[in-house]
Amino acid sequence: MTAPAESKRGPVVQDWALAFVVAVIQVGAGRNANLRQTGVHSLDAFGYVLLLIGPVALLLRRSRPLPALLVTIASCAVYLLCGYGYGPIFVSLVIAFISAAIVGSRWWTYPLAPLGYLALVWPLPTMVGHPADPWLAFGMIAWLGVLVAIAEGIRQRKAVLVARRQRAEAARRDEEAQRERRASEQRLAIARELHDVLAHSLSLINVQSSVALELFEKKPKQAESALVAIKTASKDALAEVHTLLHAIRSGSPTAEGCDSAAEPVPESVPARGESEGAQDNSGVRAGARAPAPRSPAPSIEDLDALLQRTRQAGLPVDTRIIGTAHKLPSVVDVAAARIIQESLTNVVRHAPGAPAAVTIRYAADSVEITIDNARVTGTQSKSGPSGGNGILGMRERAHALGGQLIAGPRPSGGYRVVARLPSEMGAPEEA
Incomplete structure (x- = not known):
């Protein structure tokens, strides 16, 4: 099973387990509480149905928190108005209220607390002939205040965690953007160095080759000088490119590796397949090899040499x-x-x-x-x-x-x- 399916399955299993536990508590403890109270209506099939409506409504506490809360309030109100005794039927109501306050809007959820008190504790039950104990009525006010405080605390804690995750995600995106920016700058630096290394030498080679072609038959000595200049320029360009590649492979800074021109490459350069094969056979041979000495970087201190x-x-x-x-x-x-x-x-x-x-x-x-x-x-x-x-x-x-x-x-x-x-x-x- 894929990770998203497992992540969706977890909350569903938790909701069903919670609904089952609340149903057992409300039915079992509600029956005992009803038997110990005098002057109340005995539990019948309708009473048991009312005790089960609240746990069933908890299955919707994540997707439909406000409707689930309204259903539990209605089941509790009908339960009390039918003359059944006070008991753990309020367990599902408490859970539904906290879930609605955390997931849904507090402006729709918190006003239901005083409305529920008026409908379930006082004065509506007294008006229909089911007066509540004064101490119970006073205690319920305190419990409602505690319940709202708990819901708000959980809500604020959840908001802090969400903000922390958002900051971490923003930091991660910023770090990725910084890495991409640095990589882009490195690519631009490498492209600029390759251009600077090759453009100058290739332009000189182009000019000298044109001179050599024009003077090849008429003035062979001067054509020979042009060919020598071509050989020197191409050799120097190859040495500088070799230095640039060495700097890139060794992880040294690009500008330092490029602007410090390499020492001339030997006349015999191993083929690509040979060098790769040697590297494969030796493992870290290329990384362990000491860097070749390099000639000084181009400088304006000696304009004649430049x-x-x-x-x-x-x-x-x-x-x-x-x-x-x-x-x-x-x-x-x-x-x-x-x-x-x-x-x-x-x-x-x-x-x-x-x-x-x-x-x-x-x-x-x-x-x-x-x-x-x-x-x-x-x-x-x-x-x-x-x-x-x-x-x-x-x-x-x-x-x-x-x-x-x-x-x-x-x-x-x-x-x-x-x-x-x-x-x-x-x-x-x-x-």
């Missing part, structure tokens, strides 16, 4: 530093280097041959990076593929650090990218 590959691709890049250079936080330094690389990649891709200039302006609390490229003239001008994510990724990098980035055409022609990043982090750095 721009070396771009210049080798034939793009003339001028540099200018304004202000006193000072040490930047690693995340800011890496982000600035990535922005410069991506901007120059766009120049190579969309404006090949156009000269570019990189200006770094150091201030007390910020660093500003400006990348300009001149207007493209002649046959070198071309429109590269549109719809890329380069500018979006650069803007995300800047905003993540509390900076800003503006990119757009220059009035005099060409294109300009300006990024302003904080030179100090207010909180401990996170990868």
Whole structure:
């Protein structure tokens, strides 16, 4: 049997068991109480039916609490008005009242307590010739107050439990939303890092391959240099992708793993099936292997080294530093280097041959990076593929650090990218 069926079966069994116990109490103890009282009508078949109506009505106390309470009040009223003696017939009435007060509306349930007192204790029984004992009438008032207090206490306790469950459910949903948000941010970070790693190298490879094809027959020496540059760029790109995958598999932060470029991958790389087979045979072999040494992350401290590959691709890049250079936080330094690389990649891709200039302006609390490229003239001008994510990724990098980035055409022609990043982090750095 499934869990929902078992959960529904439990309350039904409890209601039937409760109705049976109340029926035994009301019939057995009611008969004894009626025999010990004088001046009352002897129990007959109708009296026993009235004693059983209340327990039967309790079967509806969950689904129809108010009708069940009205039926028990009516059975008790008829029982007393027929002249039968006071007894445990009130047991079903008490249970039905508490159930209706907990499950149903208190505004419909609580007024029935004084109405039931008027109809069952005083003055209606006295008016029809069945006066109640004064002490009984006074005691019933006290018991009704206790009964209402018990019902309200249970109701409030139930409300507290429901509110607690709702808070726990809300906390669980919030935690799931936070996990989904973190996972989404990690996916975006991985996509941005893959773009930054591959776009620059592939753009340079594209330019150098075009040069090699044009000079292959006329100037084989220069074509050979272009092929060497292609080999170097592809090898470096493979090393950086290898570093990114290593960071993801080892669980280290994405930005740290990606921005710390890996050491070059050996010429012989094991095939996918071989590496997976080795991992399967060794169990935790991959996890136990020490991480390979990595080369330094890209940095704007050495612009010549950062721009070396771009210049080798034939793009003339001028540099200018304004202000006193000072040490930047690693995340800011890496982000600035990535922005410069991506901007120059766009120049190579969309404006090949156009000269570019990189200006770094150091201030007390910020660093500003400006990348300009001149207007493209002649046959070198071309429109590269549109719809890329380069500018979006650069803007995300800047905003993540509390900076800003503006990119757009220059009035005099060409294109300009300006990024302003904080030179100090207010909180401990996170990868």
